[in-house]
Amino acid sequence: MQTLSIVGPAADRLAERLAPRLDGRVATVERLPERTDGTDADGVDGSFGLGDDGAWVGAGEHRSLGDLLDALAVEYDYALLSGVPEARAPTVVVGDEGIEVRGDVVDTVDAVDDADLDALARHADDGEPYITLETLVEQVKQSPRAERAGAIATFTGRVRAKDGGDDSRTTHLAFEKYEGVAEDRMTTISEELTARDGVEEVAMHHRTGVIEDGEDIVFVVVLAGHRTESFRAVEDGINRLKDEVPIFKKETTVDEEFWVHDRQ
Secondary structure, three states: OEEEEEEOOOHHHHHHHHHHHOOOOEEEEEOOOOOOOOOOOOOOOEEEEEOOOOOEEEOOEEEOHHHHHHHHHHHOOEEEEEOOOOOOOOEEEEOOOOOOOOOOEEEEEOOHHHOOHHHHHHHHHHOOOOOOHHHHHHHHHOOOOHHHOOEEEEEEEEOOOOOOOOOOOEEEEEEEEOOOHHHHHHHHHHHHHHOOOOEEEEEEEEOOEEEEOOOEEEEEEEEEOOHHHHHHHHHHHHHHHHHHOOEEEEEEEOOOEEEHHHHO
16 A cells, blocks of 8 residues: 655645545545445545544544554555644655655645645555554455465564663664665565465565564565465575665664665
């Protein structure tokens, strides 16, 4: 799922104008509790708001923003976030350029009516996709070879706060990838694992940017005929990803900040 955050005056109106330009199923997430039925905006297939208790509301369910995006990622191709400056997503600022946002600002718009909707649609498409473990599981289930599979094995890597009781606490990690090369290498690894006897489909994803303590970093999902092949392919997949894919990690603890490869 591609995400785009829009902040500033009438951010929700800009999201509504942009939604029909996007090629796929679009959900909007906004801070307006009135917008919860998901049926009243052209081009929008789902709509979610912020309830009075501060929890995000969608289809009658209360979730954190992260939980909501995790759920949307399985069903939607895009999520447009209106008035959510705390979202770590590519961000378009309307009007006030002084708004503090958590994501990278990819465009500024003086007014909603002045927005280049085609350019904003490209920003939505160009950002790193919001991928979850559930997204990849559903992806491999759709494989044309799924009827021969009796097992799905997965691996999830997450940010570990400490290796030992006396270690300084890790607050977050930041990942940078060798653009293009990292994706190509993961594709090659997936294809080579899929070529094994008994393995039907392999999917993997490594997040980049800032990832905080307790958050997920990397996923490997294997669809296979039996559990033995699936377990072996998952283990080999994550080992090869760590060894062969050019992704660089900066660790920040309560005491210091350093690139991990400089310590190895």
